[in-house]
Amino acid sequence: MSEYVLGIDLGTSTATVSIVKDGMATVIPIEGEEEGKIMPSVVSFLNEGKNILVGKKAKDRRHLNPINTIYSIKRIIGRKYSHPETIKYAKKFPYKVVGGKNDSVEIEIFGKRVTPQMISSLVLRKAKKAATDYLGFEVSDAVITVPANYNEAQRRATQDAGKLAGLNVLRIINEPTAAALAYGFGNNLNEKIAVFDFGGGTFDITVLEVKDNFFEVLSTAGDSFLGGDDIDAALVQFMVVDIEANYNISMDMNNEMMTILLAEAERIKISLSTQDKIKVMIKNMIPLGEKKYADYERIIDRKLFQEIISPIIQRTFDITANAIENAHVEKNQIDAVILVGGSTKIPYVQEKVTEFFGQPPYFGIETVLVISMGASILGHTLISGYSEAAPVLLDVIPLSVGVGTVGDYIEIIIEKNEPLPIERTSVFTNATDDQTAVRIEIFQGDARNKSESHLMGDLVLSDLRKAKRGELKIEVKFEVDTNGVLNISAVDLETGKIQKISLNILGLE
Amino acid sequence: MKAKIIICMKDEKYLRSLEKFIVSKVKDCECTGVLEIKELSGLDLSSYTLMIVSSLLSEGVWLKALPVIRKVQNFILLGVNEGPEVTDAIALKYGAAAFFKLPLNSDSLLNAVNDIIERAERKAKVPDIITKDFIDSITDFFTNMDSMNYYQLFGIERTCSVADMKKKYISVARKFHPDKFRNVPAEIKTMVYEITKRANEAYSVLSHPNRKVIYDKMLTENPDIKRFDFRNKVAYKENPEDAVQNDQARRFAVLAKKAMDGGDFRSAITQLKMAMSMEKNNSYLIKLMEEATQKVAPKPEKSE
Numbered sequence: 001m002s003e004y005v006l007g008i009d010l011g012t013s014t015a016t017v018s019i020v021k022d023g024m025a026t027v028i029p030i031e032g033e034e035e036g037k038i039m040p041s042v043v044s045f046l047n048e049g050k051n052i053l054v055g056k057k058a059k060d061r062r063h064l065n066p067i068n069t070i071y072s073i074k075r076i077i078g079r080k081y082s083h084p085e086t087i088k089y090a091k092k093f094p095y096k097v098v099g100g101k102n103d104s105v106e107i108e109i110f111g112k113r114v115t116p117q118m119i120s121s122l123v124l125r126k127a128k129k130a131a132t133d134y135l136g137f138e139v140s141d142a143v144i145t146v147p148a149n150y151n152e153a154q155r156r157a158t159q160d161a162g163k164l165a166g167l168n169v170l171r172i173i174n175e176p177t178a179a180a181l182a183y184g185f186g187n188n189l190n191e192k193i194a195v196f197d198f199g200g201g202t203f204d205i206t207v208l209e210v211k212d213n214f215f216e217v218l219s220t221a222g223d224s225f226l227g228g229d230d231i232d233a234a235l236v237q238f239m240v241v242d243i244e245a246n247y248n249i250s251m252d253m254n255n256e257m258m259t260i261l262l263a264e265a266e267r268i269k270i271s272l273s274t275q276d277k278i279k280v281m282i283k284n285m286i287p288l289g290e291k292k293y294a295d296y297e298r299i300i301d302r303k304l305f306q307e308i309i310s311p312i313i314q315r316t317f318d319i320t321a322n323a324i325e326n327a328h329v330e331k332n333q334i335d336a337v338i339l340v341g342g343s344t345k346i347p348y349v350q351e352k353v354t355e356f357f358g359q360p361p362y363f364g365i366e367t368v369l370v371i372s373m374g375a376s377i378l379g380h381t382l383i384s385g386y387s388e389a390a391p392v393l394l395d396v397i398p399l400s401v402g403v404g405t406v407g408d409y410i411e412i413i414i415e416k417n418e419p420l421p422i423e424r425t426s427v428f429t430n431a432t433d434d435q436t437a438v439r440i441e442i443f444q445g446d447a448r449n450k451s452e453s454h455l456m457g458d459l460v461l462s463d464l465r466k467a468k469r470g471e472l473k474i475e476v477k478f479e480v481d482t483n484g485v486l487n488i489s490a491v492d493l494e495t496g497k498i499q500k501i502s503l504n505i506l507g508l509e
Numbered sequence: 510m511k512a513k514i515i516i517c518m519k520d521e522k523y524l525r526s527l528e529k530f531i532v533s534k535v536k537d538c539e540c541t542g543v544l545e546i547k548e549l550s551g552l553d554l555s556s557y558t559l560m561i562v563s564s565l566l567s568e569g570v571w572l573k574a575l576p577v578i579r580k581v582q583n584f585i586l587l588g589v590n591e592g593p594e595v596t597d598a599i600a601l602k603y604g605a606a607a608f609f610k611l612p613l614n615s616d617s618l619l620n621a622v623n624d625i626i627e628r629a630e631r632k633a634k635v636p637d638i639i640t641k642d643f644i645d646s647i648t649d650f651f652t653n654m655d656s657m658n659y660y661q662l663f664g665i666e667r668t669c670s671v672a673d674m675k676k677k678y679i680s681v682a683r684k685f686h687p688d689k690f691r692n693v694p695a696e697i698k699t700m701v702y703e704i705t706k707r708a709n710e711a712y713s714v715l716s717h718p719n720r721k722v723i724y725d726k727m728l729t730e731n732p733d734i735k736r737f738d739f740r741n742k743v744a745y746k747e748n749p750e751d752a753v754q755n756d757q758a759r760r761f762a763v764l765a766k767k768a769m770d771g772g773d774f775r776s777a778i779t780q781l782k783m784a785m786s787m788e789k790n791n792s793y794l795i796k797l798m799e800e801a802t803q804k805v806a807p808k809p810e811k812s813e
Contacts, residue, residue, distance in 0.1 A: 138620040166621075170691075214679055382691050386639050392686045406793050419709040421687070421702065424739050479706075482687065 003383050004135065005170060006142040007178070007376025008127050009369075010120060010158065012074040012201030012227060013342065014038045017127040018372040019139070020380035025182060025373035030130040032056060038368060039130075043122045044069040049110045054126045063259045066094035068109055070119050072229055075201050076105045077116035078150075078157030080507040085225045092233070094255040103506045115509060117157050121164035128165060142167040143379040145371050147202040148174035149222035149398050151444050152456050153507040155485050160508075170382050172483040175199075176206035177217060177395050178374030179340040183365055184210040185377050185391055191335035192218075194324070196353055196361070198316060199341030201227040205320045207327035207334070213391040218327035219417050220398050221319050228269070228343040231309050235265035238308050243286055243296055252287070260285070268300055273345050277301035306348045313349060317356055326417055337361040340370055394419050397480050401456075404441035408449040413478050416446070423479040427493070430464060430472045437462040438474075442503075457505040461490060464499075474499050512538040512626045516561045517546060527561070534619050535626070561622075639693060647685070651700040658728060658735045659711035667725065671716060678712045710736070758787035758794075765797060774804040 007018045007025070016038055017028045033039040033056050044058035045051070045068040053061065062069045072093070079086045081099035090097035090105075098113065100106040106113045124144070132138045144167075146158050155172055162169035176195035183193065189210045197204040204222035208215055239261060240251050251257075264282055271278045278300055284293035324331060337353060339361045344350065354360045381390050396417045402410040403426065414424050428438060440459040447453040461474055473493040480486050490499040514531055518524050521544060528542040543549060660667055663677035685701045685708070714720045714737045724737050765780035781798045788794060 138617070138624060140621075140624050211679070214683065216679075378688075382688055385692065386689050388683060390689055392683050393688065394682060394686075407796070418713050421706050422709055422713075423706050 004131075004139045004141070005376065005379025005383055006128065006131050006139055006167070007372045007374065007379050008124060008142055008144045009175070009178070009372035009375065010074070010123060010144055010146075010161075011041055011199055011341075011371075012072050012229065013041060014200070014368065015041050015123050015127055016369055016372040017131055018369070018376035019131065019135070020376050025376050027369050027372065028127075028131050028134045030055070030126070031133075039123070039126060040071070041074065041120075041123050042069060042071045043073075043119050045109045049112060052122060054122050063256070063263060066255045066259045067096065070095050070107060070109075072201055073107075073116045073119045075225070075229070077120055077161070078154030078507050079105055080153070081105050083507075092258075094259055101509045102504070104509045105507070117161040117164055120158070120161035124161060124165035124167060128167060140166060140168045141170050141379065141383065143171045143173055143375040143382070144169055145173055145175045145178050145375050147197075147199075147222060147224055148176050148204040148206055148220040149202070149224050150174075150484070151224075151399055151454065152486055153505045154224070155483060156505060156508055159483070159485070170379060172485070173375055173378055173393075174204070174206065174217075174220065174395060174398070174484070175371050176204050176220065176340065177208070177215065177393060178372075178378065179338055179365075179370045180206070180208050180210065180215055180374065181377045181391065181393065182370045182374035183336075183338050183362070184215065185213065185374075188212060192329055192333055193336045193338060194320075194334045194357070195338045195340055196316075196320065196344065197222075197340040198343040198349060199227050200343070201225075201229050203227060203316050203319065205316070205323045207323055207329060213389065214394070215391060216394045216419075217396045217417075218329065219323045220396060221323035221326065222398070223315065223319060226312065226315055227341075230312050231269055231343065231346075232262055232265040234308050234312060235268055235305075236261045239265070239280070239296065239298070242298060247286055247288075247294070249287065257285070268305070269346065272300070272302055272305050273347060302348070309346075309348065313352055316349075317352065320356065331357055334359075338365065338370075339363075340367050342368060395482070395484070396420060397422060397484060399444045399454075400446055401478060401480070401486065402443045402448075402453070403459075404443060404450055408451055410443050410448050410450055410453055412448070414480060420484060421479065421481050423477055425475050425477050428461065428472075428474045428476060429470050430467060431469060433468050434466045435469070435472075436464050438464065440476075455506060457503065459488060460502050460504070462500050462502070465492060465495070476501065514538050514540045514561065514622070515549070515552060516540065516542045517544075517549065518542075518561075519544060531561075531622065535622055538626070561618075639690075639697075644697060647697060647700050647704070650685070650704055654704065654707050655735065658732075659715055659724070659737075662707065662711050663715075667728075674715050675712075678708060678715075681708045758784040758791075762794060762797070765801070769797065769801055769804075774801045777801045778805065 004019045004021075007020075009016045014034070017030070018025050019028060020026070027037050029036050030039050039055040040059040042055065042058040042062065044053040044061040044065055046053065046061075046065070049068075058069060059071070062071065072089075075089050076086050076097065080103045082103055086097070086105060096108040098106050098108050100113065100115070104115070106115055107119065124142075128139070128142075142162060144158055144162050146155055150158070158172060159169050176197045179195050179197065180193060184191070190212070192207065192209050195204070195206045195208070197206070202222060202224045203226040204220065206220040207218045209218055210216075236258070240253070243249070244251055260282060264280060268278055268280060280296065280298040280300055282296040285296040286294040288294055324334075334357060337357050337359065339350070339353065344353075344361075344367055350361060377391070378393060384390065396419055397414060398416060400412050400416040401414045402412040405411045411426075413426055414422060428440065430438065438461040440461070441450070442456045442459060443450065443453040444456045445452075445454045459476065461476075464472060464474075474490050475493050476488065476490045478486065478488060486503070488501055488503045490501040491497065492499045512535065514535070516524060516527055516531070518527075524542045524544065528540050531540045532538065541552065543552075654662060660669070663674060663681065665674055665677055669677075682705060685704045687698065687702045687705055690698055690701050714724050720737060727734055727737070761780045761784035765777040765784065768774070768777040768780060778798070778801050781794055781801060785791070785794050785798065
């Protein structure tokens with residue numbers, strides 16, 4: 001049996017799966033899905049949860065069965081329930097988002113609780129099944145992609161979803177990096193490239209240098225709450241405000257209306273990528289009292305659309321400027337700009353990219369398929385035997401890692417954009433005589449003060465050796481592996497013995 | 510190499526038929542069926558053992574079995590519809606390589622078994638291209654890297670340009686990157702992983718102008734030190750005032766903080782002065798002092 005590894009793009013709105021076959025990255029067909037290969041990342045539960053639909057069939061049920069149809073789960077997987085953005089989405093989603101153990105997020109379906117990991121695993125399982133059908137035998141090894149700016153809990157949650165789906169997750173790889181691999185692999189490039197990844201839920205910008213199959217990430221930046229969903233939300237908000245202003249009423253929103261408006265917003269967005277204007281028509285949308293309703297009709301042209309979405313698009317360029325600065329390159333030194341993700345299909349986004357970089361983006365690759373293709377290329381490398389010529393991927397740590405110290409301060413242990421794998425050590429001591437345990441808060445992000453930073457979780461050094469205050473010297477090793485995942489170990493510097501240490505990540509059960 | 514497969518489940522009839530089925534379908538395997546989890550402790554659970562466990566075993570038995578099961582490289586969990594509810598989540602918790610709801614589909618179980626065996630075999634096999642000489646060179650590099658500074662690690666002079674340094678770094682990464690060593694024994698994997706980490710560390714110092722200056726100075730002053738000191742000595746403190754090491758000074762710091770919380774900044778300044786006479790450069794004290802001084806400083810008068 002020849003060896004294959006699945007490259008899976010587990011996107012906010014859609015998922016695709018690829019393999020390298022006869023030396024070529026090939027997208028695997030998935031029967032009944034969009035274009036025969038693009039599967040909406042939607043899971044619908046029917047019949048008290050006994051039947052589960054995944055993909056297009058599930059997406060088609062969004063308006064019929066809103067509370068049991070789970071979409072955009074990637075927005076909240078690995079998030080803390082108490083995170084303001086989670087709360088925002090919990091309100092917006094028609095399905096029920098509840099808090100679980102350890103500040104994790106859970107979904108309630110037919111009175112039962114499931115984790116976002118389980119929802120994602122159902123999508124992954126279907127991708128795996130499609131590959132099995134296509135190849136005629138089962139393949140379990142996989143490389144799964146995540147947004148570059150994903151934090152610790154989100155990366156671990158994605159690994160867990162893979163395991164739940166019966167996959168052997170060889171690697172978690174950043175989406176823009178996967179796109180760069182698909183673009184640059186085997187082409188003997190010597191270029192600096194920028195990957196502008198604007199998907200359904202997240203935005204990432206990554207600057208890389210590619211030289212003879214050596215892919216070095218120079219910098220990466222992003223926002224895990226910025227994507228096509230926000231454009232849809234902005235359009236919905238526009239329509240609601242528009243109705244309220246014209247009819248002088250206050251719209252009482254319910255799930256069903258929200259689902260209809262979101263579907264219409266998505267249609268508007270997609271249509272305006274090819275048309276100059278579109279007529280919006282929603283039957284019985286406007287309540288006139290006494291159970292009477294009026295239809296909502298409105299022409300939206302590209303100009304109006306641009307006005308509505310412009311603040312969202314502007315945010316992507318603020319982040320982009322920052323990433324380019326961190327890469328220590330000038331805008332005009334970028335040889336190619338690669339667009340990835342559904343939201344880059346919007347002509348206005350393409351115009352803005354051209355304006356920002358002073359050159360049009362590269363249109364030679366399929367924005368929606370390129371990520372899974374890149375992941376399959378890496379997967380193929382991973383299982384192939386040693387070869388000096390094989391591509392090497394040098395990714396970076398996307399978010400700084402630090403520990404809480406006195407007062408509101410954070411001491412940074414590993415700075416962002418350092419190459420992976422990486423290790424740094426820090427020495428901790430006891431604050432009181434015969435202290436038995438030390439708890440250390442760990443933060444992720446750029447902020448230097450706790451109140452503005454993301455609390456990743458905490459480290460607990462326990463069973464400490466008895467000693468006077470300040471006498472213990474425990475060296476803690478922080479290691480971030482090639483998946484961008486943190487591993488911790490500790491040693492008592494005086495005795496040389498391994499010190500007991502545990503790491504608890506918030507947002508994971 | 511023969512794969513060892515152990516099946517553990519309570520239903521004897523089913524156990525024996527599954528045993529037969531596996532032996533007839535999986536080539537080169539030994540298959541042993543046991544009815545009780547305690548029988549497992551008498552068996553040799555080497556690292557290439559594959560175990561199939563039925564969740565017919567109750568949750569309590571599960572917990573007892575865990576230490577034994579953890580010794581096994583891979584196991585497949587079979588779930589049932591009755592009894593303790595076994596889901597993907599439980600399978601994951603116990604580290605199962607695959608999970609099937611009974612009655613199982615024999616083809617998919619076989620696929621999973623074969624897949625796991627194949628993976629184990631791949632792990633055990635060293636690809637031909639990694640010659641003994643190459644392994645020796647990896648071992649040499651690994652053993653010597655602690656006695657080399659970053660320049661020696663890359664085989665360059667201190668005067669080397671950033672571009673040339675980067676070339677050397679890339680050639681080291683190209684040769685040793687862990688992604689290229691997926692199917693090799695664990696000790697080689699560990700060595701290339703450590704080498705790559707060290708090369709990344711060297712690169713992040715030599716490509717960083719400020720760090721390079723500090724590092725060069727350090728090398729000049731003390732050539733015995735090989736690595737850059739990224740360590741921030743963080744003393745963990747339960748209370749902020751624990752940052753103050755001197756006992757007497759800490760007492761004043763606590764008093765000062767109390768005074769400040771009570772709005773008495775002048776007293777706080779006095780207390781802090783005393784604390785700082787014993788621990789002049791303590792950042793916590795400096796911070797408090799700044800805060801207190803700002804509060805008592807006369808506000809600049811507004812110009813008319």
